[in-house]
Each structure stands twice: as structure tokens, then as C-alpha cells.
Amino acid sequence: MSAAAPASALFDLKSAAWTLTALRLQSADVAQLAAALDARFADSPGLFDGEGVAIDLTALREADVALDFSALLPQLRRHGMLPVAAMGGSPAQMAAARAAGLAEAPDAPAAARTEPARPVQKQVVRAAPIEVVREVEVIREVEVVREVPAEPVSVPPMVIDKPLRSGQRVYAKGGDLIVLAVVSFGAEVIADGNIHVYAPLRGRAIAGARGDVNARIYCTCLEPQLVSVAGIYRTTETPLAADVLGKPALVRLEGEKIIVEALGA
Structure with a gap:
């Protein structure tokens, strides 16, 4: 009889990061939420296509209302979302989320967009083996060391010169x-910064992924499923104006509103 292979040869534990969309709920009524999801995404059935989402319960925390996750999760999956975590809820709400098989993500910093840079600090996290960081980062590691730089570090732009097909995702970190x-x-x-597309943009473009409200999207032929800047997004359910659809355009954030402008106008 051959000896069993040692565990270390069968798998490795490494850190990894993914981009997640946060779905902030304003109601715990699953029937109303299902109707709202149908109304909002009826015209874009392939928008999420198995994309991971974190359920943000911040707006429901104070009321501490019970949420039926067993009824909610199938509604999200029906629209192509893949719920993987919950965040921002009361202790009872988070306990219900964990019981439904969701990971617990830490609450978002209250002033993530406006807080000035601070001196470098290091924090060693030794708690749970799974940590989900607000706006998108999921880090799997037993021990994580976080550094907050006092000054932004210049990162060269990432350049992609090949077509991106359906299902492909590219992330320019930093x-x-x-x-x-x-x-x-x-x-x-x-991208954590700006996005430049010198070709038709027909998929999804997410700039300022870590909350940079000054990030922008530049495109020579704008025909997107979705554009987003610092977490504020616009989908095809809001038609683009004739002067920008299929033409060179700029996407930026003004307050809490996405602005799409023609380039060279």
C-alpha cells in the first residue's frame, strides 16, 4: 500500500484579492426588495454574471430588524449576483448572516473618502482566517499586516493591448x-485610479475602486454595461445621451452623481 501524500504537497495557503460590489439594503422586506431588483435589472440580465457581492446592512443596523436571508439570497442569485459576505449589521443581523453561510466583513470607515493621509501605521490581524475589506478586497490569510502610507506611492499604469472577452477581468491596483x-x-x-480605453468600451468600467472621487474614465467609444467612480455607478437602464453614446466621452463624479461628457466638445 502506498503511503498517503503529505498535506503540504496537496494544497497551499496564499493571500488573494477580489473585487466585490457592495449591495446596500434600505429595507428588510424581501418581497419589496425582490420587486425593486426586478424593476432595476430587468433590462440588463447579464449585468452581474456571477459577480461576488457583499450585503451592506448599515442602513438597517439601528432598527435591528430581522432579515430573512434564506429568502433574500435566492433573489440575488436570480439576478446573477453571488452573495459571499455581509457587513454593517447589528449583532443579531450579522449572526443571521453567518448562519446563512455568509462571511462577516468589517464595517466601512466612516470618512473613507475625505480623511487625510496619516503616518504609516502597522496593524497585525490574527483573528479570523477570512477578512473582507470594504469596497472590494477579500484577503484570505491567517496573519495580515496592513500599512497605511503617509504619502501616496506612484504606481506605473497597467497597459492592456489585447481584447478583453466576456468574463475576463483586469484590475490595476494602486x-x-x-x-x-x-x-x-x-x-x-x-482601477484604483483612472481608466483609459482607446477602443470600444462595451463591458463594465470601475474607476477609483478604493474610493478616489477624483478618478475618471476616458473612452474613445462609450457603449458600456456599467460605469462606476468611487462606488457610484450608472448602468444601461439610464440611457446615454446621443452626443456620448458610441463616441469619445469622459465619465466623472460630481458629488454623488455620475456625469458623462463628450470629449473634444
Whole structure:
């Protein structure tokens, strides 16, 4: 009889990061939420396409209302979302989320967008083996050391010169993203800084993924499923104006509103 292979040869434990969309609930009524989801995403059935989401319960925390996760999660999956975590809820709400198989993500910093840079601090986290960081980062590691730089570090832009097909995702961490080929329907481009697409943009573009409200999206042919800046997004359910649809355009954030402007106007 052959000896069993040692466990260390069968798997490795490594840190990894993913981009997640936060779905903030304003109501605990699952029937109303299901109707609202249908109304909002009826015209864009492939928008999420298995994309991971974190359920944000911040707006429901004070009322401490019970949420039926067993009824809610199938409604989210029906629209292509993949619920993986919950955040911001009361102790009872978070306990219900864990019982439903969701990971617990830490609450978002209250002043994430406006707080000035602070001196470098290091914090060693030894608690849970799974940590989900607000706006998108999921880090799996037993021990995590976080550093907050006092000054922003310059990161060279990431350049993509090949077409991105449906299901492909590119993330430029800490900097800008430049795409020289088509971003197809169902593909996704993400950057912590600006996004430049010198070809048709038909998929999803997410700039300022870590909360940079000054990030922008530049495109020579704007035909997107979704555009987002610092967590504020606009989908195809809001038609683009004729002067920007399929033409060179700029996407930026003004307050809490996405602005789309023609380039060269």
C-alpha cells in the first residue's frame, strides 16, 4: 500500500484579492426588495454574471430588524449576483448572516473618502482566517499586516493591448489602467485610479475602486454595461445621451452623481 501524500504537497495557503460590489439594503422586506431588483435589472440580465457581492446592512443596523436571508439570497442569485459576505449589521443581523453561510466583513470607515493621509501605521490581524475589506478586497490569510502610507506611492499604469472577452477581468491596483483594445460585453476593467480605453468600451468600467472621487474614465467609444467612480455607478437602464453614446466621452463624479461628457466638445 502506498503511503498517503503529505498535506503540504496537496494544497497551499496564499493571500488573494477580489473585487466585490457592495449591495446596500434600505429595507428588510424581501418581497419589496425582490420587486425593486426586478424593476432595476430587468433590462440588463447579464449585468452581474456571477459577480461576488457583499450585503451592506448599515442602513438597517439601528432598527435591528430581522432579515430573512434564506429568502433574500435566492433573489440575488436570480439576478446573477453571488452573495459571499455581509457587513454593517447589528449583532443579531450579522449572526443571521453567518448562519446563512455568509462571511462577516468589517464595517466601512466612516470618512473613507475625505480623511487625510496619516503616518504609516502597522496593524497585525490574527483573528479570523477570512477578512473582507470594504469596497472590494477579500484577503484570505491567517496573519495580515496592513500599512497605511503617509504619502501616496506612484504606481506605473497597467497597459492592456489585447481584447478583453466576456468574463475576463483586469484590475490595476494602486494606479491607472490603459486599455488599447476592445472591452467586450461581459468583460470588466477596474482601477484604483483612472481608466483609459482607446477602443470600444462595451463591458463594465470601475474607476477609483478604493474610493478616489477624483478618478475618471476616458473612452474613445462609450457603449458600456456599467460605469462606476468611487462606488457610484450608472448602468444601461439610464440611457446615454446621443452626443456620448458610441463616441469619445469622459465619465466623472460630481458629488454623488455620475456625469458623462463628450470629449473634444
